[in-house]
Amino acid sequence: MIVNQNAGYLTTDVANAFCSVYDEVVLMYGRYRANERKLNPKVRIQNTIAYNRVNYISRILTWSLCTMHLSFLLLFKYRKYTVLYYTNPPFSYFNALIFSNPFSVVVFDVYPDILNITGIKKHSVVYRIWSHINTRVFARAERVITLSEGMKKTISAYVQPDKIKVVPIWSASQKFKPIDKKDNPFLRERGWQDRFIVLYSGNMGLGHQLEVLIEVAKELSSIPDILFLLIGDGAKRKILEKQAESHHIHNVIFLPYQTSEVLPYSLASADLAVVALEPQATQASVPSKTMNYLAVGAPILGIGNQGSALEELIHQYQVGFYFFGQYPKAMVELILRVHRDREQLAKISSNCLSVAAHFSYHLANEYVFY
Numbered sequence: 001m002i003v004n005q006n007a008g009y010l011t012t013d014v015a016n017a018f019c020s021v022y023d024e025v026v027l028m029y030g031r032y033r034a035n036e037r038k039l040n041p042k043v044r045i046q047n048t049i050a051y052n053r054v055n056y057i058s059r060i061l062t063w064s065l066c067t068m069h070l071s072f073l074l075l076f077k078y079r080k081y082t083v084l085y086y087t088n089p090p091f092s093y094f095n096a097l098i099f100s101n102p103f104s105v106v107v108f109d110v111y112p113d114i115l116n117i118t119g120i121k122k123h124s125v126v127y128r129i130w131s132h133i134n135t136r137v138f139a140r141a142e143r144v145i146t147l148s149e150g151m152k153k154t155i156s157a158y159v160q161p162d163k164i165k166v167v168p169i170w171s172a173s174q175k176f177k178p179i180d181k182k183d184n185p186f187l188r189e190r191g192w193q194d195r196f197i198v199l200y201s202g203n204m205g206l207g208h209q210l211e212v213l214i215e216v217a218k219e220l221s222s223i224p225d226i227l228f229l230l231i232g233d234g235a236k237r238k239i240l241e242k243q244a245e246s247h248h249i250h251n252v253i254f255l256p257y258q259t260s261e262v263l264p265y266s267l268a269s270a271d272l273a274v275v276a277l278e279p280q281a282t283q284a285s286v287p288s289k290t291m292n293y294l295a296v297g298a299p300i301l302g303i304g305n306q307g308s309a310l311e312e313l314i315h316q317y318q319v320g321f322y323f324f325g326q327y328p329k330a331m332v333e334l335i336l337r338v339h340r341d342r343e344q345l346a347k348i349s350s351n352c353l354s355v356a357a358h359f360s361y362h363l364a365n366e367y368v369f370y
Contacts, residue, residue, distance in 0.1 A: 001026040001078050004086035004106075005051045005066050008033040009172040010288065011086070013364035016040045018084075021368050026078065030066060035260065036173055037361060046073065051088065053205075053235075063089035074099045084367070087111060096137045104369060105138065107146040110154045134158040142369055148309030167366040169288050170359045176295035178353065179268040186258075186265035195227040196339050198301065199270035201258075202289045204234035209276045209303050211236075214243045215328040216335065217252045226339060228252045231266060264296070271345065272320075272335065273298035275310060294319060294356040297349040299338075301331070317355045320348060 002018070004011045007029035018025045019040040027043050030050035049065040052058040066089045074083070074095055083103040085093040090111045096103050112120070112130035120126055138144050138159035145165050146152055152164045181193045198217075204210060210230070217228040228251055230240065237254065244252045258266045267273075273293035290310065293300055300320030302310045311322045321334055338345050 001028065001046075001081040002084045002086075003028045003070060003092050005030045005048065005063070005088045005092075007031070009035040009037065010169065010364075012037055012039055013170075013361045014084075014367045015043050017364040017368050019043065026081065028070065028073070030062070036175065063091055067091040067094065071095055071098065074101060093137050094133060096140060097133065103141055104143045104145060105141050106367070107144060107151065107155055110151060113154055131158065138163070145367060148312075150307070150309035150312065165366070167363055168359055169291050170361050170363050171291045171295040171356060172288070173264065173292075173295075175264045176267060176292055177264070178297040178349070179265060181269070184265050184269055186262060187269050192227065192269070195225050196271050197269050198226070198228045198272045198274065198335065199231070199267070199298070200229070200274040200276070201231040201267060202287070204230065204232050204236040204240065206235050208234070208236060210240055211243060212303065212328055212331065213274065214240055214247070214249065214252060216331045217244070218247050218249050219328060219332045220335060221249055221251050223339070226251060226335065229255065229269070231255045232257050267292055267298065268296040270296070270298040272301045272338065274301045274303070276303040277310075291356060291359050294352040294359070297353045299345055299348040299352060317351055318348065319352045319355055
């Protein structure tokens, strides 16, 4: 039984990998994002409460309801199943304190560490209780799976490092590939074939440090062919729109989430692709968009704190640029430099494609346990 309240392509690939080992695989989710790799027909679906991220109250409520539903199912329906808990909902693996099912935990977001963003500190009661639960549950787990060496280091505060397995993320689609600007219908429809595009695509949540992009766009507003394109939605979108509007910035455009048919083209429009996290969250989460950007050959513009997994990836494979915190002036200088030096960007783009080839959906087989 695989538990992920908000399942997508990564969960699909993992469920399919388990089908090669188990006679029955159940995938429990509240919301499912289909993609080009379909679920194996052997996978049985168990629906649950959908995740609602509108505000903190709705998040906690839907997380809690899903966790309680899971408790009921483990008690009456799936008592003899091996369980793979994802940290969505983040309370899901608390069930391992009650039930004796063999289990593993997939840590995509490290709780309670990520709660620093909301102002909940280490000395708080919530933080201490959650840390204690982690120590107890992770010690009993067959394995703890996470996404990077940086996250492994964070999780090592709760369990011995030799129990933690690092499995990197991979690209969502084999359709993600470089597309020449003149051949890109997303750009042609908008007349943007000659624009230099700094792209952010995805959730504009509270944990994403995006305000700096508006400041950088303001400094570069005198250069007409540089366009800042922000695609998606989230708690920060209205804040960013008001920020751009108050400064009368016209080189920033906001678009809604693109359909799965358009996404390969919108991602491929990027000359620079932004991956941004609040400094407190950088070690606690790795955005899956990173590999999608690499697959289209888009150099990464990373924003985070020092020593993050993203910084390590960028520097190790030379796939982009990395900034610590909000440094608008340094970003302005960087964008101006690569805007003039397209040969440097082309070299980095080639590196991106080489790296992406090593991170395929076959990595899902690393999740399989016997």
